[in-house]
Amino acid sequence: MAYDDALWNNVSARYACAWDTGRAAVLQQPVKTLTYLARAVARVAEDHQISLEVTGSNANSAKLFSNAQVSSNTSNFQVAYPLNSLTAPTYNAVYNAIRGTFPAVAANYGKPIAFRWRCIACGPREYKTDTKTIRVTLAAEGPLWQGWDYRAGGSYAKSEASSVLGSGYYYRGTLNNGAYDPAAPTAPGASGAGLAGLLNSGILNPFTLNQTDAALAALAAVSAEGATLYGGRYEVKQIDYSIAGPLFTLPGGKAQLAAGVDFRSETYSFNGSAAAAASAPVIFLAAFDNVNALRRRNRQVKAAYAELLLPAFEGFELTAAARIDDYGDFGTSTNPKLSVRYRPWEPLMFRGSFSTGFRVPTFNQIFNGITDSPYAGRDLADPVRCPGGIPNTTNPSCTAVQPNIWTGGNPDLRPETAKMFGAGVVLQPAPKFSLSLDYWAINVDDTIQLLTERELIDNAALFPDRFIRNPAGELAIIDRRWINAGARRTQGLELTARGGVDGFGGSFLAGIDGTYLLKKREKLTENAPYGPSLIGVFSFAGDLGLKWKHNAFISYSNEAVTIALTQLYRDGYRNQALPGIAAGTVTRPDFNEYVKPYVTYNLAVSFLNLGNSATRLTLGVKNLFDVDPPFAITYDSNTGSGGAWEPRVADPRGRAFTVQADVKF
Structure with a gap:
């Protein structure tokens, strides 16, 4: 369809086209899993x-992506539609259509026609992954002395995964300088190797959805299906x-201690792929990850902990705990926890807790190499020279730029901490009746984040080192590697309610579990101010800060059957505004400023004691009323989740139907 250059505030793309990647997204990835336990x-x-105990699983999955987008560039993939005896009818029709709008191109007749094309004939791109896991645990437990017990154990766990290419991937056919690659396969009749040779020969026709049998056979001849992507082991x-046991007696009971190491x-x-080696022919758009290949990396963690329960007096319990973790690559962290419970009256209880915690970066977040990817869009300006980074052809400082984007690990990452x-x-x-209301607050500092391009652009003054320039001072690279970025403050209320009565030969039960968000604010650096509230507004990163969400249910059960109806409610929020709307330069009649609440119902019926007391059959319906999600603007080039x-x-x-049978023997 025609590209809405006004909506995207990108005048230079007036004659561009758009393709809905969201419609091509695979919602349910196929997977087969075998799990075992002994x-x-x-x-x-x-x-x-x-x-x-031995547990494990074998899983085979296929991850599908949209069909490959093919377009020429001036470096390593120089392709265009030629004029020859095979292509003349299509070439002339396309040339005449272009000349009708742009008469000045008349002098270019006979020259190859550049294009951007979504290769439907290529089929969806697919990765096939096999994952094997196993865990073996040997444990011993028993009494030590009066009232004291011990538990000791050892375990070994391993997870291995490997991925190969499925459909939709083909050898590019060119070297990095654009010349044909002699190592790549050449299809019969093509003027050069790989996909580039098919396009430059006119065997593949980008101006039709229907390819000839010869074109499909030629495409199959340069397929890379079955090539190994990568594999890893953890x-x-x-x-x-x-050990655990009593220490001494207090007015409220015996003090208890648990401690361990x-x-x-x-x-x-992480293994790279031989198919991505320097001497191997390039596979078009394959996400080879050789830059992240890692030889064996080892981390040793030692920990000691203790927890003391003190029933100070009748109905009052105080629990004090502490844990010390020593990471070989990050040093030592000590984290305490203090909690109280007070029941002045049997139906009433008060509770509270305070604790600290930390999270160390993963191996990938630290050790992954740098992946250098060109920015393909034309919707970005230098955010230092043009605040906001939105191109504007009337402002020389806001011309569109296409820097490379760095992603990967950061060896300077620090652990994030929390209170x-x-x-x-x-x-x-x-x-059968209970009601609880809890207030909670979580403060996280030095958050480990992968900032989006938009977050970096909107806060360019805070991250000057993330915008790398060439000797001429032009923006050449945006560094999007992992970073310790600022802090997050979140507060909320948790509500839980249950109520039940007996009747009609069984029991009725109703309940609700809900979260009411009071505060969600972030800052991107230690010295920056906290940004505006993130409650009820769209954001690209993290979870959406929904003001209220709950799961509610009502059920009936007796000795033979259980019937349960569940409601899932998710509050609405302010929709994303695309660049033209955000800038106030354009309006669209169907734009919904706010996304509606999302409400669905699930129904499940379980039949008990079928044949014997250990058999249960459950029939279920998810999304009982087949409710569509409310329209939300979520697509951008970073996430590609669909619009x-x-x-x-x-x-x-x-709506989906489920069947589950449980048999114990």
């Missing part, structure tokens, strides 16, 4: 027992020991 327990010396070896060794490796607080009240006036629904809130798959 456990054996032996009793030793009467009160001690030793257990051995291993964990762990041993732990803990554990040690684990983590190993990670958490919570306080609440619980009412239980009767056995009609918000994947962090809604599910576009509609």
Whole structure:
């Protein structure tokens, strides 16, 4: 369809076209999984027992992407539609259509026609991945002395994955300088190797959806299906020991102590692909990850912890805990936790807690190499010279630029830290009735983030080192690698309610679990001010800050059947405004400033004791009324999630039916 250059505030793209990648997205990726579990327990010396457990899984999945977009560039993929005996009818029709709008091109007759093309004949791009996991645990537990117990264990876990190319991938056929690659396959009749040879010969026709049988056969001849992408392995070896028992007596009961130590060794490796080696022919658009190949990396973690329960007096309990973690590559972190529970009256309880925590970067976030990708769009200006980074042809400082984008690991990352607080009240006036309300606050500092291009552009003054320039002072690179960026402050209320009555030979139960967001604000650097509230507004990164969301249910059950109806509610929020609307230069009659709330219902019926007491059959309907997600503007070149629904809130798959059988023997 025609590209809406006014909506995107990109006048230079007036004659461009648009293709809806969201319609090509695969909503349900195919996957087959086999899981297994075995456990054996032996009793030793009467009160001690030793257990051995083995769990694992084998999974085969296929991840599908939209068909490849093909367009010429002046460096490594110089393709255009030629004029020859094979192409003359199509060439002349296209040339005459262009000349009718741009008469000045009449002198160019006979020259190849440049194009941008979505290769429908290529089929969807596909990765096929096999993943194997296994975990073996050996544990022993039993009494030590009066009232004290121990538990000791050791485990080994491993996860391995490998990926190969499926459909939709083809050898490019050119070297980095644009010349044909002699190592790439050449289809019969083509003037050069790979996909480039097919296009420059006119065998593939970008101006039609219907390719000839010869073109399809030639396309198959340069297919890269089956080429290995990459693989990786993650291993964990762990041993732990803990003891627990009473210490002394207080007015409210016996003080209890639990303490333990554990040690684990983590190993990670990532294999690149021989198909992406320097001497191998390039596969067009394949996400080879050789830049992230890692030899075995090892991290050792030692930890010790203790937890003390003090029933100071009747109805009042104080729990104090602390944990020390020693990471070989990040140093030591000590994190305490303090919690209280007070029940002055049997139906009423007050509770509260305070704790600290931390999270270290993953191996990938630290060690991944730099992936250097060209920015393909024409919707970006230098944000230092043109605040906001939106191109404007009337302003020389706001000309469109196409820098390279760096992504990858950052060896200078630090752990992120957090402080958490919570306080609440619980009412239980009767056995089947309860109500709780809790306030919580989470403060996170040095957050480990992968900032979007838009976040960097909008805050260019805060991250000058992320905009790298060439000797002429022009923007050459935007560095989007992982970063410790600022802080996040989040506060909210958690509501839980349950109520039930007996009747009609069974029991009715209703309940709700809801979250009301009070605060969500972020800042991108330590010294920057906190930004505006993120509650109820669209954002590209993280979770959307919905003001209210809940899961509610009502159920009936007796000895033979259980029926449950569940409601899922997600509050609405302010929609994203595309550049033209945001700049106030254009309006669209169907633009919804606010995304509507998303409400769906699920129904499940379980039949119990079928044939014997250990059999259950459950029939279910998800999204009972087949509700479509509310329209939301979510697409951008960074996420590519589609422009009609918000994947962090809604599910576009509609009504679905489920069957589950449980048999114990």
